[in-house]
Every structure is written in C-alpha cells, then in structure tokens.
Amino acid sequence: MTRSPRLEPVTPATVDAALALRVHPHQEKNVAPVVKSLAEAYAYGETAWPRLILDGDRLVGFLMGFLDVVWDEEKDPADRRSGLWRLNISADAQGEGYGRFAVEALAGELRRRGTGRMYVTWEPGEDGSGGFYRGLGFRTTGERSGGQVVGVLDL
Template identity: 40%
Template structure:
C-alpha cells in the first residue's frame, strides 16, 4: 500500500494564515464557506463539537476539513453525531484526488472512534459537491436541512 499523499494537520498560529488563504474557484463559493468563516463558525458553535484540520500535501496546505465530532444526541440544530461540516480543496489543487484522500482519512478516524455513519449536507446546484459525495458512497437521506440535501455514508460498508 502506498503512503497517503495528504495528511491532516492541526491549525496553529504558525499555519493559520496560509490555511485561511486557501480558496475555491469563484463558481464554487456559493457551495462552501471560506476557511476563515468556517473557523468563526466553529468558535461560535461549541455545541457542534467542532473538529478541524488543514489538509497538507508535503509541506503545503491544500485544503481544510471540519466535522462535528461525536455530538451527544438531542442538541438542537446540530446534525450528528458525526457530521462532515466542511471540506474545501484550494482551487489550484482540485482534481488531484486530495479531497478523496482527505475524506478517506476522516472516515478512518471516525470509524476508529466508533462511528457507524458519517453525515454531510450540500447545497444543490450545478458545479456543487453532490456528485463527489455520491461517488464516494454517500446516499441521500431524504432530509433537507436549511435548504441543503443531507447525505449519509454507511461506515460498516465503506
């Protein structure tokens, strides 16, 4: 087995500016919030149990991932217990498999933590992330949350 080309790295004072500088293509901005906005959401939503990491290839940040991590049941407005809140790959690094590799690592981590499913949601629309998530194995749950389609990945079969 080959070693992964990406790794998930904690965001620190030393790398925060470089990670916050990551941007999606302008046509994708309506589908995914910026890293800075994501970090603000994490800080203002502690009940969502935010867990986030920069996605690095070699020594360069190429993306960002954020989850709700093992949220206890019954918290209003929070989907969980494990919810992929954000996945962003910088526009200059898209199409190289970094998003899939980062998501593979996230799946391994949440499965190791005892999760049986990973949920996410996305804004429907042309150029959105829906096809990426479906190719990965996520299936629509039939739920809509704030206008976003909710998807589920069964971790017992992935």
C-alpha cells in the first residue's frame, strides 16, 4: 500500500476526529491528549502550530509545533526557540513511520521559516520517547524543562 502522509490544519470538520485520537494506554502518562494541545494552541495563538497527520482520509496523528518562543525569560530573554511541542500518534498507526514523517515535516516548516535548530522535550526513562528522538538525530542539551529532557536538532 502506498503511503502519502501529510499535515493539515485542524478545522471545524476535523476537530472531533482530532479529539478522539488516542495513543497507546502506556503512553498516556508521557504525552498530553489532543484536547489539551488544542486548548494551549488557542491560548498561545501565533506561537502554536497545531496540525493533523493524515494518510489519505485516515487520521494517524497530531503534532503541535512551537514557533519563536522565549525559552526562559529570567535566564535569557533573547533565547528564542522553535520546535516540537507535542506529538501524538494513534495507537493503531504506531510503527508505520508517521512519527518520523511528522518530525521531518515540522523540521521542513521550520527551515522554511529560517530556523536553524529544532527543540523537543521528552519524559526521561525507559517509557519515554528519548530513543525515538535520538534516532532522528536529536541530541540532549543538558537542560530540563518541567522535569523533561531537552533535545535539539540542527536543521
């Protein structure tokens, strides 16, 4: 079967499907549900970049990027970053390359916008997604954000 994944904005016609998307139960402690992401996208406006991951008519995931955000106002207000805020791949679509596609598609969007680095955070430990992100070329920065490991990928 030929795959043709793509990213699409969340629309009134797709919001219910987005809200119904579920990851594997054992992953629920590591990634917030889509409903939280959409609330954050609304609250953070232009800095949030929510997208559905579709393959044909099949919804396979959700990602949300963050664009040009001040990372730590107290530490360095000039440190502006962009990256992957959230990635949810449907339990029935995992292991099919959609996560890799989504990260690469966001990297392409950030390059198009002139960004040189892409950041991501993940829960530490065996159940976290660190192996996935390191496999895509992210390296740890030594920083933590809310207890999560911070990774960066040079674009």
